[in-house]
Amino acid sequence: MANAPMDDNAFDRSEYRKADRHFRLVEEKLPEEAVSALAREVVRRLAFRMPHALKKEDLPTQSDIEQLCGALLSKNNDAADNFILSARRDGVQLEAIYLGYVAGAARRLGDMWDNDDISFIDVTLACGKLYRIIRGLRHVIAPGILGDRDDWPAMFALVPGETHTIGIEIATDVFRREGWDVxxxxxxxHDTLIEKSERRSYKAIVLVANSDGMLEALTRLVLALRISQPLAHVIVAGNILDHHADIIDVVGADAVMKDMKTAVGTLRDLIA
Structure with missing residues (x-):
């Protein structure tokens, strides 16, 4: 990727705001244990993206990481955003921003959390800020994440823990008969699903959940896929839609698929 400074217009403020709203709603709607699991998911998914291809001189120093963590833990809601955008304007490579600064900060936050150096509230707020930053930078970091993957139209996945497969099998069959590669x-x-999904770059990901008890697992899955599939459109389907009128915002999805009659058109329009 180029070393030229990033124009602020490349920062996707719409996705940034959606990610910020998502984390705020999660804290309101889900129990503390579920919020903790989501924060852990952010740390884990970001922390282990290692900068193998970067030169040592391109990596942030320990002081840089500490400054970013300080900004993430700051009461100033914009401090971390300003830190990252400032680094990019200074010509720091995108690989270094994502694999060095963001991943390094995630690892440091994880260590601080494990050592009880920061509270649950602190780390949750910090993880929410990290998540919204990478969503804001999704278009510019996507080539580094998706560059070696095959492009594929869609993935249909049953949320881990669900056992009723008939609905998703019917939907997959309908889409395949319409000419879709699904x-x-x-x-x-959860981990196996994410691992398998990382073999391709999907334009759309349809997640099927039926019971109300799947809300936490669905939210965690959407969050993980947002990190590993930054450009994919995420759609929720299944009977869980009957239980949550605001499910798009709560789980951080892009759309819902309410019935098979309109499903193909909905997905086609979303991708277009």
């Missing part, structure tokens, strides 16, 4: 993933645990 990967279907069922009966997989």
């Amino acid at each position: 990967d279907m993933m069922v009966a997989l645990d």
Whole structure:
């Protein structure tokens, strides 16, 4: 990627605001244990993206990481955003921003959390800020994440923990008969599903959940996929839609698929 400073217009403020609203709603709607699991998911998914291809001189120093963590833990809501955008304006490579600064800060936050150096509230706020930053930078970091993957139209996945597969099997069959190349993933645990999904770059990901008890698992899955599939459109389907009128905002999705009659058109319009 180029070393030229990033124009602020490249920062996706719409996705940034959606990610910020998502984390705020999660803190309001889900129990503390679920919020903690989501914060852990952010730390884990970001922390282990290692900068193998970067030169040592391109990596942030320990002092840089400490400054970014300080900004993330600051009461100033914009401090971390300003730190990252300032580094980019100074010509810091995008790989270094994502794999050095963001991943380094995630690892440091994880260590501080494990050592009880910061509170649950502190780390949750910091993780929310990290998440909204990478969503804001999704278009400029996407080539580094998706560059070696095959492009694929869609993935249909049953949320881990769900056991009723008939609905997703019917939907997959309908879309395939309409000419879509669809990967279907069922009966997989969370980590395996994410691992398998990272083999391709999907334009759309449809997540199927039926019971109200799947809200936490669905939210965690959307968050993980947002990190590994930064450009994919995420759609929620299944009977869970009957339980949550505001599910798009709560889980951080882009749209819902309410019925099979309009499903193909909905997905086609969303991608277009």
